[in-house]
Amino acid sequence: MNLGIDQLPNACDVLVVGAGPAGSAAAQLLARGGQDVVLIDQHAFPRDKTCGDGLIPDAHRALHRLGVWDAVMSEAQPAHYVRCIGPRGGRLDVPATLAVLPRRRLDEIVCRAANAAGARMFAPLRFLSPIEQGDTVVGARLQQGEVMRELRARWVVLATGATAPALLAAGMALRQAPSGVALRGYVKHPNMATHLDVLEVVWQRALAPGYGWIFPCPGGVFNIGVGTVDYGGAAAPNLRRVFDNFTRLHAPARELLAGGTLLGPLKGAPLRCTLDGARLSRPGLLVTGEAAGSTYSFTGEGIGKALETGIHAAEALLGGAARDDAAVRADYEARLLALKPRFVLYTQANRANRHPWLADLVIWRARRSARLRQRLAGVLDETRNPGDLFTTKGLLRLFTE
Ligand SMILES: Cc1cc2nc3c(=O)[nH]c(=O)nc-3n(C[C@H](O)[C@H](O)[C@H](O)COP(=O)(O)OP(=O)(O)OC[C@H]3O[C@@H](n4cnc5c(N)ncnc54)[C@H](O)[C@@H]3O)c2cc1C
Incomplete structure (x- = not known):
């Protein structure tokens, strides 16, 4: 952990930028899959991350x-x-x-597991910008203090969380504001x-x-x-x-x-929520975790989906060894889009944040309906289709459940 820039190789298979849950999850699976992985973070670990934990x-x-x-x-x-x-x-x-x-401990555990699987972790090391060949990303410019280095990589995975600078530098931000x-x-x-x-x-x-x-x-x-x-x-x-x-x-x-x-x-x-606000991929680069908007609206929960999207990035890259870049990107984007209905539900539920009486209504009805309680538990543990619980139609149906 926390290797210095002087030990940075000139090239690797995959550069993962950001060692939060998304980046460390991707790095671990990629290393386990036999890839030569460099994982970097702008902060030395362990580090704190402002979160509800x-x-x-x-x-x-x-x-x-x-x-x-x-x-x-x-x-x-x-x-x-x-x-x-x-x-x-x-x-x-x-x-x-x-x-x-607390995230200081959680993120260290997940990052150490990536390290143990063979991903080399360099920190503090900041991603400045991608190296491009035409439209394809072929590496990145990195910085530690006053020292700058270039690292060539077959793929770059951006897992830089909710802040926009890295997304902007990589040409992936569709929206700067969180x-x-x-x-x-x-x-x-x-x-x-x-x-x-x-x-x-x-x-x-x-x-x-x-x-x-x-x-x-x-x-x-x-x-x-x-x-x-x-x-x-x-x-x-x-x-x-x-x-x-x-x-x-x-x-x-x-x-x-x-x-x-x-x-x-x-x-x-x-x-950054609702799986929007960023392009998910470009040739040579995937965006994952909260950088891709993987946090749920309504309650702001995002650790699980950051881990999950990081896992999808690794699986798409590992599955793509025999395929071309476009196939890897298509696979990854399809995996993320398949998660979209859950994000839509949380976006609809976000109405309760603007109109708290809706929370009263759902709580009042659910206390009287075992079926509705089961449905809510099923939404939380993702064993049930999210459905339309928080649309106007869904709310009206509360009175008949
Ligand atoms: C106050 C608050 C409360 C929350 N509560 C919860 C909760 O209770 N449960 C829950 O599930 N979610 C919660 N969330 C959401 C959760 O924190 C995020 O969804 C989660 O951290 C996203 O993980 P990630 O790996 O995508 O990004 P992050 O955890 O943000 O990790 C990104 C990493 O990238 C690094 N990085 C950024 N830019 C660069 C760069 N240029 N170069 C190198 N490294 C870089 C950062 O240092 C960081 O370590 C909360 C968020 C907030 C703000």
């Missing part, structure tokens, strides 16, 4: 696929319910396989750990067009935050103010801040 079922499945689930769960705080809380105080506990582990923003802090409150052992997601008018969360981490620490996605072209809301509203109006959040110890400052970060 919640692992929903898609993340668990991907962690299994990468062979790191045991390592993650030996440190994570497991949980068995997402508690949805509406503005009128209605509560609904949706069962699922869940866990919380889809949303979120803010989080860590609060230590060991007494609350005895009775708050679910992932709470809260909708209230004072948080609109967004949501709040409290997720229990290991060691009596809680990740508490607020976020907002797709605020319709308006200026991004002042998340500090939204956070203050959350900790004033939601009793557990109030209790946490009043009796706990805030560990470090609150931190905000952008989100």
Whole structure:
């Protein structure tokens, strides 16, 4: 881990840029598949990543696929319910396989697994721009401090997360602005750990067009935050103010801040959602993870789909050894487009962030309908077709279920 630029080779099969969940997942599978992989990140690892740290079922499945689930769960705080809380105080506990582990640890585990599989990790090393031959990417210009180097690669995989500079430099950004923003802090409150052992997601008018969360981490620490996605072209809301509203109006959040110890400052970060905002590929280059918009709207969850899209990038590249570049790109893009219906559902559900009374309505109905509760659990663990739950037609149907 953290090799220096002086050890950088001149060429490799695949250069993976960004060692978050998407990049490390891709790097591990590519290395396991026999590719010579260079993985780089602009930050030396371990590094923090501003996040809610919640692992929903898609993340668990991907962690299994990468062979790191045991390592993650030996440190994570497991949980068995997402508690949805509406503005009128209605509560609904949706069962699922869940866990919380701060990203500093999660990302290190996934990155170390890539390293163990044979991917060489160089950091801090920044991707500046692609090297192009005609329209084809054949490598990248990289920088560490004042030193710049060129690295030739058969493929470049961009997994640079929600910030736009690398996408812009590679000519892949269709949109510079993020889809949303979120803010989080860590609060230590060991007494609350005895009775708050679910992932709470809260909708209230004072948080609109967004949501709040409290997720229990290991060691009596809680990740508490607020976020907002797709605020319709308006200026991004002042998340500090939204956070203050959350900790004033939601009793557990109030209790946490009043009796706990805030560990470090609150931190905000952008989100790129809905599988849009970037081209997915060009000759010699694939875009994966949040750089490709792989984070869900509505709740801002994206670790699982970042891992999953990274896995798809690796599988498309490995399957493409005997095929041409166009076939690899077509395969990869088809894999991502197949995920689109799930993103559409979360985009529709995002209406509840703008109109929190919709959360009340769904919670109220689901508390009275076992079938609807099952459907929501099936959407969360992705065992059921997402359907049209949050369209106008779907909402009207709530009264007949
Ligand atoms: C406040 C907040 C709360 C969230 N809560 C949750 C949650 O509870 N659960 C959940 O599933 N998701 C959550 N998300 C979303 C989640 O953080 C992202 O979906 C996830 O991190 C995306 O993974 P990734 O690998 O695509 O990108 P990242 O994790 O962002 O990794 C990208 C990496 O690329 C590196 N990089 C960027 N540019 C360059 C460059 N030019 N050169 C070299 N390296 C570069 C970065 O340093 C970084 O390490 C939250 C997001 C925010 C902002």
